[in-house]
Amino acid sequence: MNTHAPEQFLDEDKSLACIHCGLCLSSCPTYLETGNENNSPRGRIYLMRALQQGRQPLGDATVHHIDLCLGCRACEVACPSGVQYGHLLEHTRDHIEKHHSRSTFQTFLRRVAIEKVFPFPTRMKLALLPARAVKLLHAENFLPKFAREALSLIPDNPSAGKLPEISPAFGEKRGTVGFISGCVMSVMFGDTNRASVKLLNRAGYDVVTPPAQGCCGALHAHSGRLELARDAARVNIAVFEQHNVDAIIINAAGCGSTLKEYENLLHHDPQWLDRAQKFSGKVKDLTEWLAKDLDANKPATPFKTKVTYHDACHLAHAQRITKQPRDLVKAIAGENFVELTESDVCCGSAGTYNLTEPEMAERLGNRKTENILKTGAQIVVTSNPGCLLQIQAGLRKAGASNVKAMHIADFLEEFSQHP
Amino acid sequence: MPYGTVAEQISPQIQQALIGIVGKENVICGHEELLVYECDAYTLEKNLPNAVVLPRNSKEVAEVVRLCAKHNLPIIPRGAGTSLSGSVLAVTGGVMIGLARMNRILDLDHRNRRALVEGGCVNAWVTNAAKSHGLLYAPDPSSQSACTIGGNVAMNSGGPHTLKYGVTTNHVLGYEIVLPDGEVLWFGTTPDGGEDVDGYDLRGTAIGSEGMFGIVTRVLVRLIKAPQAFKTMLGIFESVDDASQTVSDIIAAGIVPGALEMMDQLITQAVEAAYHFGFPTDAGAVLIVELDGLGAGLDKQAERVVEICKQNRAREVRMAKTEQERADLWKSRKRAFGAIGRLSPNFLTQDGVVPRSQLPAIMKFIRQTSEECGLRIPNVFHAGDGNIHPLVLYDERDPDQVRRAIDAGNVILEKCIELGGSATGEHGIGVEKIDFMEKQFTKDDLDAMRKLRSVFDPDQRCNPHKMFPGSKRCGDFHHRKQISA
Ligand SMILES: Cc1cc2nc3c(=O)[nH]c(=O)nc-3n(C[C@H](O)[C@H](O)[C@H](O)COP(=O)(O)OP(=O)(O)OC[C@H]3O[C@@H](n4cnc5c(N)ncnc54)[C@H](O)[C@@H]3O)c2cc1C
Ligand code: SF4
Ligand code: SF4
Numbered sequence: 001m002n003t004h005a006p007e008q009f010l011d012e013d014k015s016l017a018c019i020h021c022g023l024c025l026s027s028c029p030t031y032l033e034t035g036n037e038n039n040s041p042r043g044r045i046y047l048m049r050a051l052q053q054g055r056q057p058l059g060d061a062t063v064h065h066i067d068l069c070l071g072c073r074a075c076e077v078a079c080p081s082g083v084q085y086g087h088l089l090e091h092t093r094d095h096i097e098k099h100h101s102r103s104t105f106q107t108f109l110r111r112v113a114i115e116k117v118f119p120f121p122t123r124m125k126l127a128l129l130p131a132r133a134v135k136l137l138h139a140e141n142f143l144p145k146f147a148r149e150a151l152s153l154i155p156d157n158p159s160a161g162k163l164p165e166i167s168p169a170f171g172e173k174r175g176t177v178g179f180i181s182g183c184v185m186s187v188m189f190g191d192t193n194r195a196s197v198k199l200l201n202r203a204g205y206d207v208v209t210p211p212a213q214g215c216c217g218a219l220h221a222h223s224g225r226l227e228l229a230r231d232a233a234r235v236n237i238a239v240f241e242q243h244n245v246d247a248i249i250i251n252a253a254g255c256g257s258t259l260k261e262y263e264n265l266l267h268h269d270p271q272w273l274d275r276a277q278k279f280s281g282k283v284k285d286l287t288e289w290l291a292k293d294l295d296a297n298k299p300a301t302p303f304k305t306k307v308t309y310h311d312a313c314h315l316a317h318a319q320r321i322t323k324q325p326r327d328l329v330k331a332i333a334g335e336n337f338v339e340l341t342e343s344d345v346c347c348g349s350a351g352t353y354n355l356t357e358p359e360m361a362e363r364l365g366n367r368k369t370e371n372i373l374k375t376g377a378q379i380v381v382t383s384n385p386g387c388l389l390q391i392q393a394g395l396r397k398a399g400a401s402n403v404k405a406m407h408i409a410d411f412l413e414e415f416s417q418h419p
Numbered sequence: 420m421p422y423g424t425v426a427e428q429i430s431p432q433i434q435q436a437l438i439g440i441v442g443k444e445n446v447i448c449g450h451e452e453l454l455v456y457e458c459d460a461y462t463l464e465k466n467l468p469n470a471v472v473l474p475r476n477s478k479e480v481a482e483v484v485r486l487c488a489k490h491n492l493p494i495i496p497r498g499a500g501t502s503l504s505g506s507v508l509a510v511t512g513g514v515m516i517g518l519a520r521m522n523r524i525l526d527l528d529h530r531n532r533r534a535l536v537e538g539g540c541v542n543a544w545v546t547n548a549a550k551s552h553g554l555l556y557a558p559d560p561s562s563q564s565a566c567t568i569g570g571n572v573a574m575n576s577g578g579p580h581t582l583k584y585g586v587t588t589n590h591v592l593g594y595e596i597v598l599p600d601g602e603v604l605w606f607g608t609t610p611d612g613g614e615d616v617d618g619y620d621l622r623g624t625a626i627g628s629e630g631m632f633g634i635v636t637r638v639l640v641r642l643i644k645a646p647q648a649f650k651t652m653l654g655i656f657e658s659v660d661d662a663s664q665t666v667s668d669i670i671a672a673g674i675v676p677g678a679l680e681m682m683d684q685l686i687t688q689a690v691e692a693a694y695h696f697g698f699p700t701d702a703g704a705v706l707i708v709e710l711d712g713l714g715a716g717l718d719k720q721a722e723r724v725v726e727i728c729k730q731n732r733a734r735e736v737r738m739a740k741t742e743q744e745r746a747d748l749w750k751s752r753k754r755a756f757g758a759i760g761r762l763s764p765n766f767l768t769q770d771g772v773v774p775r776s777q778l779p780a781i782m783k784f785i786r787q788t789s790e791e792c793g794l795r796i797p798n799v800f801h802a803g804d805g806n807i808h809p810l811v812l813y814d815e816r817d818p819d820q821v822r823r824a825i826d827a828g829n830v831i832l833e834k835c836i837e838l839g840g841s842a843t844g845e846h847g848i849g850v851e852k853i854d855f856m857e858k859q860f861t862k863d864d865l866d867a868m869r870k871l872r873s874v875f876d877p878d879q880r881c882n883p884h885k886m887f888p889g890s891k892r893c894g895d896f897h898h899r900k901q902i903s904a
Contacts, residue, residue: 013764016764016765017760017761017764018760019460019462019757019759019760019764019765019766020458020459020460020462021460021501021562021756021757022459022460022499022500022501022562022565022566023501023562023564023565023754023757024565025499025500025519025565026499026541026543026544026564026565027564031519032522034444034473034520035445035473035517035519035520035522035539036444036445036447036452036473036519037455037456037500037517037519038447038452038455040455042455043455046454046455047451047454047455050454055454056450056451056454059451061449061451061452062451065452078564078565079757079760080693080754080755080756080757080758080760081757081758081759081760081761082693082758082760082761083760
């Protein structure tokens with residue numbers, strides 16, 4: 001146990017906005033799975049406050065319950081009191097990383113894998129090489145559980161690829177948008193990025209993808225390394241300031257929510273606040289932007305396959321975007337669209353969660369797979385790379401080879417009519 | 420420190436025995452992890468249980484209960500902990516039995532319009548599951564997205580639609596209960612039986628018993644046909660008095676709305692800030708009137724309601740035009756309590772009842788009380804039932820505010836009783852309203868209640884120190900130093 005004098009790491013007003021009503025409980029995936037209130041939003045906020053007030057020192061149990069939080073922010077949507085849970089969580093995690101000593105292994109995972117590899121596309125490509133070798137040799141069983149889980153996530157045929165700096169609009173030009181290519185997206189989902197750009201081109205936009213852009217900082221922010229996240233934000237703001245764009249488009253919900261929050265991240269940096277606000281104001285999820293013109297999305301041929309939609313947490317909860325992607329999918333699938341039970345309960349992917357908390361990630365993954373199979377859909381559409389990997393892995397594990405998980409950009413590009 | 424401490428550790432042997440029944444992951448013992456279980460949504464009094472266990476099924480519940488009986492440990496049933504009266508408080512410690520892992524819908528029989536659910540099943544899930552068959556579970560407490568059917572049975576909960584459809588007891592056909600000695604019984608209609616019950620129908624006994632008769636593990640609930648059509652109106656008034664008079668006049672005209680809810684100016688402002696529904700923030704009060712039933716007759720009734728509103732100087736009456744608008748309106752109403760978090764760090768809600776004709780009087784009294792104690796008291800309530808919910812706003816970091824809040828709550832309830840009403844409509848007595856029992860009931864009434872309780876719980880071990888005068892309180896409740904959390 002690690003004792004220290006209470007430190008004011010939380011914004012009192014933000015934490016006191018929690019009136020302990022409990023209305024958030026049933027929306028929290030880790031509470032649904034364990035039934036333990038310490039794994040619920042109300043419980044976690046209680047632990048945070050107890051810590052801040054010095055009612056108890058920072059103990060292993062508290063760290064465990066905070067670690068187990070997915071950061072999915074379903075609780076924010078459920079909370080009638082407007083508690084900014086994501087904000088409280090980030091600051092608590094920051095506090096924990098500063099004051100709590102972890103096992104060597106957890107430190108390695110957090111400091112090396114999450115901070116030094118994932119955010120850098122080239123390093124990630126290198127890191128993927130041995131992983132793929134293990135997969136080819138079917139040597140998974142010799143690995144510890146966390147690594148096996150992580151491996152099961154790697155798609156069989158990841159596609160990388162750089163986007164051109166400028167991709168001109170097809171047909172009549174309506175404007176210019178910037179594009180964030182993302183770290184995971186650009187290494188594993190190159191095709192999805194290309195599809196996204198084509199969809200935008202077809203909608204009449206020139207797409208600018210500045211090569212100097214960097215990681216959005218989400219992985220840092222979510223694991224309690226706020227300074228690193230701020231650095232990442234400053235880089236991106238400066239890069240996009242050099243281009244005159246109507247919007248900055250992102251097709252990964254996790255990055256999108258962080259990009260939209262740059263102004264919070266930099267709120268006490270007077271030199272950057274104004275610039276951050278301008279930047280965040282322009283960030284739009286791909287679906288948000290495309291849904292402005294639903295008529296452009298018609299099925300190429302009569303669509304007969306049953307389709308369902310999984311809400312990525314960072315889209316549905318952090319950005320409150322649930323209608324636009326459904327509208328886009330329905331424009332293609334029509335009557336064949338079916339709702340997914342617990343569509344907005346986290347699939348367990350949650351950024352790097354499946355590396356740090358493999359057991360809970362697996363439980364939530366199974367829960368999601370069961371719900372997907374119950375719909376009888378052959379395609380499940382979503383809008384975040386992490387969810388996609390997790391759902392694909394779950395379906396593979398369940399032997400459901402007839403069900404395909406697709407990023408919404410790929411889905412639209414494949415099935416919509418191209419004039 | 421008389422307060423906020425672990426009463427006494429339970430022995431390692433008992434801990435091991437509990438783990439043997441429900442598994443290690445489902446026994447919570449350390450101080451750090453018990454903290455959040457020290458209160459429910461009523462946060463003025465707190466105390467830690469000695470352990471929390473999370474069983475998976477009735478069998479595990481019964482085994483845990485038997486073990487506690489053997490060691491003479493108090494047991495406290497817990498659903499979602501949304502109680503507003505401290506009914507889940509572990510006043511003298513004990514083993515809290517949480518039903519969070521018993522949350523399944525076991526069977527939905529749409530032809531016979533009933534569903535069998537586990538005690539920890541969330542209220543709203545039942546209606547969600549029944550929706551596709553055109554059915555619903557009628558009791559709709561504002562906490563329905565989280566509170567459990569077991570908790571609803573224990574509190575006999577109601578909601579906005581209670582006015583027309585009744586409370587929990589009107590919609591529960593039967594239930595399985597684990598008595599404090601570990602015996603498992605079924606009261607009322609059985610899942611495979613007809614509506615009639617052979618012998619005494621004991622169904623009503625434990626409904627509203629605030630968890631003092633045993634643990635409800637499975638419940639057979641009645642589903643009703645969802646109304647064909649709705650007319651949902653928002654009446655905007657210059658004053659609470661005008662709105663209150665409208666309530667009386669609607670009922671007097673022989674109209675029974677599905678729901679009839681009032682929000683005063685302060686709460687309307689908070690709700691508007693939270694949900695941007697479009698409530699006028701300068702109106703004295705707004706009324707939500709919902710008519711439901713067959714499409715044909717509704718228009719006429721709606722016209723009549725509009726007329727009555729206008730007679731009482733309504734500024735405007737708006738009609739929800741789409742299902743989405745209706746849903747948004749209800750969302751705003753149901754989440755109104757929570758919006759309070761935007762006005763104040765803490766609130767104390769009272770739940771008194773007055774005859775409808777006394778609504779203007781009690782509202783005036785609340786305004787005076789607010790001025791006298793210097794605390795804001797917004798109101799949002801089931802006007803049709805005369806069930807008021809003044810929300811006394813305070814900051815727990817200021818002991819003087821805490822004291823004033825408690826006093827304000829008390830004088831309001833006393834006034835309710837004086838006006839011919841009662842101290843609680845639906846939130847229960849718990850620990851919060853114990854002092855009112857003697858004001859509201861005669862000694863004979865209370866004795867009869869005690870006798871009934873001792874039939875189920877002769878040792879008074881099941882959710883002890885609730886409801887009855889003379890119960891222990893947590894530390895020196897009224898004069899204690901405020902410790903905040
Ligand atoms: C924002 C908000 C709005 C609310 N609105 C309403 C409303 O409109 N109408 C209303 O009536 N109430 C309302 N309440 C109060 C509360 O939600 C109800 O009393 C609800 O029924 C409690 O359910 P629960 O599952 O949270 O039970 P808990 O709070 O966990 O427990 C309540 C009591 O029931 C007992 N209990 C719980 N589960 C069981 C079980 N399985 N077997 C036996 N005893 C059990 C407990 O021991 C305790 O005495 C509201 C509360 C909040 C926070
Ligand atoms: S819903 Fe909001 S206010 Fe209520 S307990 Fe959860 S976080 Fe706190
Ligand atoms: S962020 Fe998700 S996992 Fe964490 S407390 Fe909120 S709902 Fe639960």
